[in-house]
Structure formats: C-alpha cells, structure tokens
Amino acid sequence: MVYDVTVDGVRRRLELEGADGHWTCRLDGQYIFVDAILTRPDVLSLLIDGRSFEIKREQTATDLHLWVGSRRFAVELHDPRSLRSRRDGAGDEHGPRKLVAPMPGKVVRVLVEENSQVETGQGIVVVEAMKMQNEIKSPKKGVVQKILAVQGTNVNSGDVLAIVE
Amino acid sequence: MVYDVTVDGVRRRLELEGADGHWTCRLDGQYIFVDAILTRPDVLSLLIDGRSFEIKREQTATDLHLWVGSRRFAVELHDPRSLRSRRDGAGDEHGPRKLVAPMPGKVVRVLVEENSQVETGQGIVVVEAMKMQNEIKSPKKGVVQKILAVQGTNVNSGDVLAIVE
C-alpha cells in the first residue's frame, strides 16, 4: 500500500508491505523494518530496531491524532489513488472565517449583532461548560456576516457559531 | 419482544417492551419495571425499584454466562419464533460420551488405548497448560470407542479428546 501522510503539517510518502506482523516501510525512500501488532483497538505496539513504541489513535469529529508515548501528532492520511483536499473549513485570512465552538456547551450570551464591526480577539459568543464561561473570540478583524449561535441552546464541539467576513 | 430464557437450568418466559432506557418486563407473568443502559459493551447497568445492578456478559465458545455483581449464572436464550434445541454434545449416561478438553493446552500423554475398558474417573489423557499437567478423566464406565487426542499436539478448550461408549 502507498499513502500520503501529513504529520504536523509535513507531507510524507509511505509505502507499506508485509505480513504476519513484520512490515517493510519505505518512508520518503528510506527503508524501515517494523514489527507491529494491534494490541487492542486504537493501540498499536511497534518494535523498530528493538525500540518499543506504544501508539494511540484518537479520532475526533474534526481531527486525527496519533500519540507516540506522551507526544501528540496531528495526522492526515490519504490513499493517493483517492486523493482529495481536506482544506475546507479553515479558509484564509482574506475570506470569511468561521467561528466554531471549541467544546460542547451552552450558549449563554451573544455579545455582538450581525453586521457589526469586530476586532481580532473580540468576544463574539459566550459558551458555558462545566461551570466555566468561555468567550469565543473573533479570529480576524472584519464584519460579523452571520450569527448562528442562539442564546440558551446547546452546541457541540465544532459547531459553527458565527461567520466573520 | 418475547424470549424463552433458561437461567441455571430453570426455563422462564420473558416479555420486554420499552424505549429510551425504560423497560416493562413481564417475567413468567409478573411485571417488573427496569431502567437499563449499556454502559460499555458487555456491561449493563440496571435499576430496579431503586436497586442498582451491574451485569456482565461472558460469551465463550460453548456457553453464555451473566454475572450479577459477583454471582455467575448460566444462561440460554431463545427467541421462541426460532426455537431450536441446544442439546447436542452433552448426551446422557447411556449413550457414548465425549471427553472434551477443559482448557487449551498440549496433549502430553494418552493413558489408554482404543477399545480398552475404563472406570468412571479413570485418567484417559494428560493435557499440560501453564506448567501444570491435568489428567482428563472418563465421565463414565465403559469402553474407549475412539481417541482423537494426539500426543504432542495442541488442543483448544472444548476439543473432543476421546469418546467413551
């Protein structure tokens, strides 16, 4: 199998071949021999040159992270045969930016109105979770194009709260 | 749903109706109201009249057991619409009886030959597992009809080692 893997923003090419726990990996042309078993779902044990690594997989609504020991890496994986761009929600400095809820919670206050001017870092919505109120701030200077958050409703992690143009 | 449930050999009729965690059970005609959630696979939390029960399910190759707290119950469950007999391997005192491996292990010795006379409790095969040798004994007085165990081979739990007629 051949994969395009992006780890913490760096894109690499990975070829995997093997059976019975023993794998030959070719990473950006370099050969690495790996003894691998899945010890339980989402926990992989790797032996590489005698070194033992425990890798944990964490898949959330928006991201895939792998933990090597206690270190976390953001990973994107593509089978090049079905390559598609993952860039969608992020946008850039110049286009409209979405304001998303960083955690599930309840919208307790909306601090601005639609079409108002906001500065970078200005609070737009207050979301309460676990006895703490958290101001969700504008990612850019601009105009609040739309407010989707409704006071008193619950939101999930990743939900779009507002769009700043 | 209607089920025939056998618990520790006692057959009972169970009707279940409900939704959203709240169930009305009719067990042999008696109504019992149950608040139930599956907390994780194979672990059920029941509240019945305020009493809290943690039920664990253990499915092995041959049996289904449910644990209520620390107590284990052998359970068979039938949807009456697809009722079929589970009686097969057990046999009775008069027919041929199978000698099965009670645990996985290695056959280290076969103590009798085919067609020899054996007493109830006489050792037929020795299986070694975890540094212990265990004699598997004849369940009845009779003649060894067939020996399937082969010295030096591994057997799995439930494998037939011999048949005593």
Added chain:
Amino acid sequence: MFKKVLIANRGEIAVRVIRACREMGIASVAVYSDVDRASLHVRKADEAYPIGPAPATESYLRIDKILDVARCSGAEAIHPGYGFLSENSKFARACATAGIKFIGPSPASMELMGSKTRARQEMEKAGVPFVPGTSRGLQSQEEAAEIAESIGYPVMLKAAAGGGGKGMRMVRAREDLRSALEAAQSEAQRSFGDDEVYIEKAIINPRHIEMQVLADEHGNTVWLGERECSVQRRHQKVLEEAPSAIVDADMRRRMGEVAVKVAQAARYANAGTVEFLVDQQMNFYFLEMNTRLQVEHPVTELITGLDLVHLQIRIANGEELPFAQDEVTIRGHAIECRIYAEDPDNNYFPSPGKITLLLAPSGPGIRRDSGMYEGWTVPLDYDPLLAKLIGYGTSREQAMMRLQRALYEYFVAGIKTNISLFRRILQDPDFHAARVDTGYLDRLLGQQSKTDVDHDSGQTIAAIAAGLFTMLQPISTAGRPGHQTPAVASNWKQKGRTEAMH
C-alpha cells in the same frame, strides 16, 4: 453502625464514599441527575435514585429531593462529599430535622466558619494568628484608608462572604484604594448578594498550606499533618502534596496545635481543614476553615495510613477517635494530580464529551480515585474534575518519579485532559526544588514550554503508525466520527428534551 448511607454527590468523590461504605458493610444510596444516569457512582452504589434535570440547582442542590430519597430508601445518614451541599448549613439543619445524620460538623460550626468576619472575630478571641487587618466589614472609605495606612501597603480587600477570588482586590498604593474598594464591594454584591468587604495586609508570594483536623463528638480533636496547596491555576488548586517540603516537625506541631485550637473554638466535630497563608519568613496566618472533606484528602491518607472517610462515618456514628495525637505517624510523601476535562492547548477550556479510549495507570505507589470509564460521556454541566492520581513514595523525589511514570501510562482519548500539565510541572526545576507559591503555576504557564528533543523521530513513528493503523484496524470499525457523534448528539438531544419537560 448505620445500615444505609446516602451520598449527596456525584463523580469521583461519590465513588470514593460508596467504596468506603462497601468496605464498612454499609449499603450505599446514590442520587443522580438526568445526565448522570450512566455515571460511575450510579453503577457502583447499591441503590440509585433520580433527582431531576442536569442543572445542579434542580438536582444536586435540591435539599427537598435529596431528603425525600433518604426517607424513602431508609438511609440513616448522608455524606455530602465536597462542593454542592457540603458546606450548606441549611442542608445540615434539614437533615437533623428529618432525623437523618449529616456526616460532617454541626450547622452552628458551619455557619460560624461560613462568615469570614464572624470566624475571624471568634478565632482572634481564641488567640489564632491572623494576617494583620480588620476582622469585620469596612464601614467607610475613611476607615479603609486609616487601617491600610496602619498595617502598611500593599493590602488586600476581600469579600466577607467570598471565595474563589471573587470580590478580592490587591491595592499597592494609597491612590488606588478608593476605586478598588468600590469594585470589590460591587463584585461581592453581585457574586454573593452581600457587599461586606474587609481589609488585610497583602502577603507577597504566599504559600497556601492547610492542616487536616479530625474531631469526634466527645471533645477529642487531633491534627493529621499539613498539605501544601500552593500549586494553583487562577486560584484553583491543581496539585497538592503532603507533607510540605518547607514545614519541619516543629512548625508542623505548631500549625497542628493552632488548627486544633480553631476546631475547638468552633466546637467542631468530624473532618475539617484549617487553611493558612505562609509568608516568606515562615509565619503562618489563619485563612479559613473548610467544614468538609477536601478534594485533596488522599495525600493525608497516604502519609498517615488512615482512611478519612471511614473515620468520618465512625465519628458521625458517635464513636470516639480510635487513636490519640501521639499515635499519629507521618511517613513518606504523597502528591496528588487533579485530572480535569480541560484542554491545555486551548487555554484550559472545558472539554466534555465521550471517552473513546482509556488506559489507566496502576502499580507500586499509585492510587487512582476516578469517576471515569471508557465509553462514558462526560456531561458538560458540572465541575470538570474527572479523577485524582496520587503518587506515594519513601521520599518526595520518589513520589514525583512514580507520578511521572504513572502519567506516562495514563491516556484518555475523546476528550481533552490536563494530564500533560502535570508532566510539565513534575519536570520543572522550581517544582523539584519545592520553590512554589500561589503564583508559581501561572508564572510557569506564562513561559514557553520546551520543545521535545525527540520530536523528529516521533514524527517518523507517527507517519508509519498512521499507515499501519489503516491496514490493521480500518478506521470505519473504530472510534470514527460516524461511530461516536450520534451518541453525543443524542445525549444533547435527550438533555434538551428533559429540560423542556421539567
């Protein structure tokens, strides 16, 4: 002994008290809000009853509902845990009226300690050392200026009914006093419905050290050693240890004797904690008394070998303390990490959600008091404390190393936790040298965290593992969004529905 005890709490502390009940042969009764049906304390208890919707004001703070459950289930006593109703004297009184034993001090002791100014007045009479300042509310700007002048700047303004840093202001110079006092009073009014504010000398870089006391209902009171609680993030304790590295045997005895004096002056019974501020000259000043079991009680249990919850229940049952002060031995060192559902990479925002994978540490010197399990959805409605990881060692050094080992083993996926924060603290040279005060952690977090030396090889491993995971466990069968989001979503839906019904 009681045959049945109700636990008026949730989370790890409810589980901890339920365990104590089971260990003592006492049946336990849990209560739960709608979003806590699947919580661990409901599974672990002998009985469990619903008490209302998610908001604490409609469930865990509802005295009437909790007493109803106690009466119907036949519970003879109630353990309040910490938080919620644990320091509510009305609740303690209502229990007494209902003929149910409240496992804690008398309402009168709770009320005395609940008012900072009344407590100060009583304790000063008993000869307890205080930070120089007023022991009652300020009557006017003029009085404030006069007292500030006499004790010297910097000074602290504090709300009499306060806690958690609310209604608190440090004033460094005369010209800032007026506006600070107004701000403190209005914040106190908003937060506590009471604008009473008093004034104290400000202690610069103080330590927060507290002393555990235990008193039976026959007049016997003992102290069980101090806890160092200076490692705080925004006034919230994060890590505690016992003993404190800066307290020697003589200072411990003196603090203990003052703590016993405090408890006796308040006619205190059951477990309590006397909090002190310690300045850089090792003077200690009475701060307040917490009239309940503390979150951090396990570190005291590990160094004394005692079980405080067992003892609380025995005391409430009318028994005498089973040991005298000179039979208390303090041995070794214990450190507690409070594992919170918060995101260290995102300003410690709360992070409720479903726990998709949980690898928990155990082994030598490790105690874990947890309310978590794999598959559980952490509700968003309560305090984010998930579990406490406590390390014991022959020495402070060993306790730290064991905790680091255990934190290395600890892994929670699906929600964010502050586990990495403890890795950082336990590797910090200032923490190793026990150079901590209440500002320590905020200073540490203000610094850039060091980058990992092994980062590059980690990236290579992660890249390879990403491919192998895909081969060995295709993501569709595992913790995929499509697999976990519905559960969370339906939970929110359920929540919306139940709230709408009540």
Added chain:
Amino acid sequence: MFKKVLIANRGEIAVRVIRACREMGIASVAVYSDVDRASLHVRKADEAYPIGPAPATESYLRIDKILDVARCSGAEAIHPGYGFLSENSKFARACATAGIKFIGPSPASMELMGSKTRARQEMEKAGVPFVPGTSRGLQSQEEAAEIAESIGYPVMLKAAAGGGGKGMRMVRAREDLRSALEAAQSEAQRSFGDDEVYIEKAIINPRHIEMQVLADEHGNTVWLGERECSVQRRHQKVLEEAPSAIVDADMRRRMGEVAVKVAQAARYANAGTVEFLVDQQMNFYFLEMNTRLQVEHPVTELITGLDLVHLQIRIANGEELPFAQDEVTIRGHAIECRIYAEDPDNNYFPSPGKITLLLAPSGPGIRRDSGMYEGWTVPLDYDPLLAKLIGYGTSREQAMMRLQRALYEYFVAGIKTNISLFRRILQDPDFHAARVDTGYLDRLLGQQSKTDVDHDSGQTIAAIAAGLFTMLQPISTAGRPGHQTPAVASNWKQKGRTEAMH
C-alpha cells in the same frame, strides 16, 4: 547509576521492574518469547527483543540468548525477577563473566542456599534454629531409623535438592519408614537427578512465615518485617499478608535478628527472604532462604513504605542502604491476592485464553500489579499468575474489607480466574480470626461452599438482563465465538509453526 537494565522475565513482575526502572530514569530492555510479543512487558519497556520459541527452555531460560541481548542493547545490569533464572547461580556467574551486573546476591551465596544440606550445615554453625533432624543426607536405612527414634515420630523425609513438595514424605510410625524413604529417594532422583534425602521432625499444622532482609555490598544488613504465607493450595502460596497476626514486636525482632544472621553467614547481598516454619508453641525454625525478590514483596512495601525493587537496583549499583534498622517503621496491614488463570469450579485447572472484558479495581488502599489487559490472549506456556491485588489498611480488618471491596469490582471475562476463591477466604471466620496454617486452605476447599442467600433474586435479574442485552447489544457484534475463537485458534497455529521451525 545504570543507564540501561535488562529484565530477564515476563508477566506482572517484568512490568513491575520496568516501572521501577522508568521511575529511576533507567532505560528498560524486555525480552520475549514468540507467544509473548503482545504481552504487556513488551509494550511497557523502552526496548524489546525476541529470544525464541514459547517453551521457557528455549527462551526465558536461555542464558546465552539473554546475554546476547544484554550485550547488543548495551544493558549494564540484569534483573531476573522471580522464577526462571532468578536463582540460577550459573546465570549469575555468566553475567559476571560478561561484565554485566546481576541484580541479586553473589553466585556463591546462591549456591550455598541452593543446597538444603549445605545451607543447614552452615546455618547451624551460625547458631540458627532448625527443626530437629539431620543436616546432611541419610546414608542408610539404619541411620534413618536411629535418628527418627531420637527426635520422635512423626518425622518428615525431604529431598536435599528439593522444592514444591517433591521427594517429601511424612512418616507417622516406625513401620512406615523403610518404604517412605525408598519412595522419597526415588522421587528425588526422578525430579532433581539427586537422591539425597534428609530427615526432620514433622511439625503439625505449621505456619509458614518469612522474613524480608536487605543487605548492601558494604556489610549492612537489615530486616523489614515478616510475611504470613500459610494460606497455600497444594503447597503453592495463594494469599500473603504482612505483618503476621500472631507475631508480636518481640518475636518479630527475634526472627529479624535470626534472618540477618542467616544473611550474614551467607555473605548475602541484595534482597532476600528467610523462610521459617512456626509451630503451635510459636517456636520458629529456619527452613530455607530464597535468594531473589519474592512474588509477595508488595505487602512488605506497603507496611514499610519502601520500594524493594528501587532498593535492589541501588544496592546492585554499589550504594549503601539509605537507612538503618531503627529507621524502619512498620505501619498498618497489607494482604496480597495472587490472581491466577485457573478455574475454581473445575479443580483449579489452568485457563489460558483471550481476555474479552476486564474491569479492574482501584481507589483507596488498593494496589494492583498486573500483566493483563483487555484483548490480550494469555499464553498457555507459563505460570498462570496474571496479577496481584494488594489491599492496605490501618488494621488487618480494614485491609480485608478493602480487598473484598476491590474483589467485588474486579471482573475478568474470557478466561477463568481464582477471584472467587479470595472472596471465599476473606469471608471465612477462621481467616478473620487469623487461624491459618499451611493446611488451612485445603481444609476450607474441602468444605461445601455456602450457597448464596440472594440466589433467587439474582436469577430473576439475570433472566431480565439476558433479554435486555439482546435488545441493546445483539451478540453478533460482541464477544461472540465467531469473534474470539479465530484469534485463539490462529495463536495455537502460530505456536505450532514456530515450534516446528526451531
């Protein structure tokens, strides 16, 4: 300090030593046989290397392969754990020759203690109390008869090279002596390749109590208190506690002093255990010295607050003991349950297989040293010890109650374990009263176990739960035979293949 240590073992003890290494900042090197690739010690170590097929003789007992790994990986020391090569003096010598530190005593001490008759001769010289009898092998039937007459029947015949009850015979009367001696000699020859047999007075219903000692390489030796190990099933320890309920401070000191004398007479270094038989008059007799870490070392750790593995490594590193005898304090009570993969309902047959569900206890006073995890397939090739559950309490009573609470929480599915055995022991009135001797457990197991009072309501719950499980989690998605059998089966297949290849 060593930078890297190899652990020549597997299972819970390998995990326990790896944890100690991590706590001391030492890199750990695991070794594993083909069936242990997925075992926990391989996951927990920093490095891991294969050493051969499943049979221990081809892997964990292969001195050459283990030393090869040590050399290639750059390990400076080897911890042998218990069992396998831990008491093999040839291994200790081979380590020394290879320039690798063996974490344990010298080969000479091991050899002295490895021969029961030589040990007896040396220890008698040092004034250590022995069960009356010969200290060397019997030369003839006549000599046997003469000695038996002089010490009085009943007598025990024991193999000099023995252990585990092999080559052992109790003789109640003169007329049985001849045949018993012949049987013992031939069994000794068969089991140990050595027919040397000696004779001792038989102690009726003895207790087995052992004393932990610790000696550095500078001549300092201390004792750390006794362990009560009388609860045995067929001569195998099942449950151990510290301290022993029948040993008072004076007897403890006397036993400790004898144990130190034994260690000094053997020029012993590192951790060791001196085993005693105790008769009904509280006389104690030297039995043997185990020249390694014991399975049950955690109970001593809990009552002393020390970490014996840390100390073993420090001693091997040439450090002096960091404390003197009078600084050792014994506080509280600890009890260990050995969790074995065996079926209590089927004559304690071994029960390897795949662990399909694992609920593990934690919380106050509970230590768990485990080699298990959910999803792991327990191989059939080794000792069935899976984990150790250890309860600590202020008193013996509290330790027992905490253990019962933890056992209530402990659940392992897919394989059979002896967890229920401990529930039974901990509820037994004789155990509560500490009326135990080495025959205690076999007597208890000979009795009918009491039936559960709550059985009927349990049946009702089970019937309802059976239906609910089917609705909430249809069995096809769970631990169905079709789901789990292939894994086990392919494991056996793999095993067959690897054995065929070597």
